Amino acid sequence: MNIKKSIFRIISVDDGRNxxxxxFDIFISLLILLSxxxxxxxxxxxxxxxxxxxxxxxxVFAVVIFTIEYVLRxxxxxxxxxxxxxxxxxxxxxxxxxxxxxDLLATLxxxxxxxxxxxxxxxxxxxxxxxxxxxxxxILKLSKYSKSLGLLGEIITEKKSDLLAAFMFTFVLTxxxxxxMYSVEHEVQPDKFPNIIETCWWAVITLTTIGYGxxxxxxxxxxIIGGLVSVLCVGLVALPTAILSAGMIEKLHRTRSSExxxxxxxxxxxxxxxxxxxxxxxxxxxxxxNELIKKIES
Numbered sequence: 001m002n003i004k005k006s007i008f009r010i011i012s013v014d015d016g017r018n019x020x021x022x023x024f025d026i027f028i029s030l031l032i033l034l035s036x037x038x039x040x041x042x043x044x045x046x047x048x049x050x051x052x053x054x055x056x057x058x059x060v061f062a063v064v065i066f067t068i069e070y071v072l073r074x075x076x077x078x079x080x081x082x083x084x085x086x087x088x089x090x091x092x093x094x095x096x097x098x099x100x101x102x103d104l105l106a107t108l109x110x111x112x113x114x115x116x117x118x119x120x121x122x123x124x125x126x127x128x129x130x131x132x133x134x135x136x137x138x139i140l141k142l143s144k145y146s147k148s149l150g151l152l153g154e155i156i157t158e159k160k161s162d163l164l165a166a167f168m169f170t171f172v173l174t175x176x177x178x179x180x181m182y183s184v185e186h187e188v189q190p191d192k193f194p195n196i197i198e199t200c201w202w203a204v205i206t207l208t209t210i211g212y213g214x215x216x217x218x219x220x221x222x223x224i225i226g227g228l229v230s231v232l233c234v235g236l237v238a239l240p241t242a243i244l245s246a247g248m249i250e251k252l253h254r255t256r257s258s259e260x261x262x263x264x265x266x267x268x269x270x271x272x273x274x275x276x277x278x279x280x281x282x283x284x285x286x287x288x289x290n291e292l293i294k295k296i297e298s
Contacts, residue, residue, distance in 0.1 A: 004075070004076060004079070005079065007072055007075075007076060008076040008079045008080070009021060010024050011024060011069060011072055011073060011076065012080075028065075028069065031062055031065060031066075034058075034062075035058070035059070035062040038055055038058055038059065038062075041055070042055050059110065063107050063110045063111075066103070066106050066107045067107050069103070070103045070104070070106075070107060073094060073099075073100070073103065074091055074094060074095075077090040077091050077093065077094040078090040080094060081093050081094070098153070151248075151251065152244075154251065155244060155247040155248055155251055156244070156247075158247055158251075159243050159244065159246075159247045162243045163240055163243055163244075166236075166239045166240050166243060167240070169236070169239075170207065170236060173207065173229075173232065173236065174200060174203045174204060174207060175196075175200070175203075177203040177206070177207070177225070177229045178196050178197075178199040178200040178202065178203040179196055179199075180225050181193060181199050181202060181203065181217065181222060181225055181226070182195065182196045182199040184217070184219055184221050184222045184225060185199075185217050185218065185219060185222045188218050188219055188222075189218060192215050193215075201215065202215045203229070206226060206229050206230055206233065207229065207232075207233040207236060207237070208233070208237060209230070209233055209234070209237060
């Protein structure tokens with residue numbers, strides 16, 4: 001086995017048979033968790049003032065490891081996508097895959113934070129606060145090493161059309177509710193409902209049943225609209241949860257059916273093997289009996 005295939009087996013998700021792959025998965029998972037913990041601890045000013053240098057060293061170490069992993073996955077992408085026409089095609093497939101985008105997001109904020117002060121670009125990121133927060137996206141890398149997160153990702157992929165329909169319906173309802181409330185409440189409360197975009201804030205907190213209370217209707221018609229929206233949102237908020245729950249049940253049912261089919265297939269193979277053994281033994285006994293009869297006759 002050449003070096004490329006060996007590295008591919010190591011960086012691929014462990015199948016329970018490769019000890020090196022198991023060690024790599026555990027190492028990367030721990031590094032992700034420690035990296036996220038370090039990012040959270042950096043938000044405490046007194047800890048940053050005291051251990052800022054250590055946080056920086058650890059961040060550089062983590063980014064170097066993630067970058068090496070990212071490069072190795074590009075290098076072995078032709079083994080991950082064996083049906084690709086060439087190396088470029090397999091690299092492009094990996095780059096635009098969910099796994100590739102997550103790997104990119106795990107390191108990109110760090111490199112942007114290095115480039116932004118030099119070029120003066122990325123004005124909205126110039127303070128560095130958003131970039132530091134974006135580093136938390138690397139926790140998504142755990143989805144490759146966690147069966148539960150992987151299962152959830154598969155369900156979301158399978159139900160993406162249903163989820164998209166639910167989110168689109170929510171978006172449309174939000175715009176409609178905001179438009180109606182703006183039409184009714186704007187003249188009475190121009191500071192709270194100045195335009196439809198600002199009114200969307202009221203619609204969102206109402207649809208999600210949060211209801212902070214800082215923006216409330218005062219007119220009778222506005223209160224009726226608010227009540228209707230609140231009633232509608234009870235089932236609307238639960239819709240994505242119901243879709244994911246149904247997907248989970250379907251996935252588990254298919255998994256169990258596959259396992260049962262595999263078990264039945266194994267049983268049939270065992271029975272066939274047992275029948276063949278019995279047939280061979282019977283033939284052997286029959287031959288010996290024939291030989292014995294011939295000896296007696298002679």
